[in-house]
Amino acid sequence: MKASLKQRIIQYGLYNSFFRLFKKILRHLGIQREVFLICKRNLNDFSPNITLHKDFHTREIFAEDFINSSVLKIGSHKITAYNILFSKEGYHAYGVFTTSKVMVYFGWISINEGVLPGVTDDDLISNDEGLIVNAFCHPDYRKYGIHTYMNQYRLLKIKEYGKKAGVGFVLKENIPARKSQLKIGMSCNEIIIVSKIFGKQKIRRIKKKIEL
Numbered sequence: 001m002k003a004s005l006k007q008r009i010i011q012y013g014l015y016n017s018f019f020r021l022f023k024k025i026l027r028h029l030g031i032q033r034e035v036f037l038i039c040k041r042n043l044n045d046f047s048p049n050i051t052l053h054k055d056f057h058t059r060e061i062f063a064e065d066f067i068n069s070s071v072l073k074i075g076s077h078k079i080t081a082y083n084i085l086f087s088k089e090g091y092h093a094y095g096v097f098t099t100s101k102v103m104v105y106f107g108w109i110s111i112n113e114g115v116l117p118g119v120t121d122d123d124l125i126s127n128d129e130g131l132i133v134n135a136f137c138h139p140d141y142r143k144y145g146i147h148t149y150m151n152q153y154r155l156l157k158i159k160e161y162g163k164k165a166g167v168g169f170v171l172k173e174n175i176p177a178r179k180s181q182l183k184i185g186m187s188c189n190e191i192i193i194v195s196k197i198f199g200k201q202k203i204r205r206i207k208k209k210i211e212l
Helices: 005-012 014-028 061-068 076-087 138-146 147-160 177-183
Strands: 031-042 055-063 091-098 103-110 127-137 167-171 187-197 199-211
Touching: 014 031, 031 177, 055 103, 055 138, 055 147, 061 076, 061 103, 076 138, 091 147, 103 147, 127 138, 127 147, 138 147, 147 167, 147 177, 167 177
Parallel strands: 127 167
Antiparallel strands: 031 167, 031 187, 055 091, 091 103, 103 127, 187 199
């Protein structure tokens, strides 16, 4: 599931793609700095208004769906990581399938904890919030608006679990993800800055309004 250079340029834009590449080089040298936007949506008045393309359907997915995925080609290390999430209470995954039952998208929600996978295990959400996290859509199917629909779908699931707000963490440079959050009524009034120098990590939360 590694993104090609072309896919990264489409996702981040030319400038941000090379900026991400520069950051990757710094990570190999032991230096890391990332800025995540904390996007939130009040769910009390949340009413879905985006429909899924007629050639697709969605349902909750489980470990065997990842194992049997033929198009997304999920590696064994990823499957191991997802099995860990399935073993935790409060994590649920949802997939989008073609009419021929091929999974082309998956995304998770967490209703018990809000961590940044691979960054920090600190819980970054409150008890009345749920998190949309760790989504991927096959590049050939991104033109169908699946990401935006499934962000909405996952917020609805979070609401069904009794949460008052939905939260998403988005990399500052990920412009398509920011636009997708905006389309479902999310806003950003806070950011997280993660800095790591030679293994020593520092996390700062800063109140700052960011236009999506």
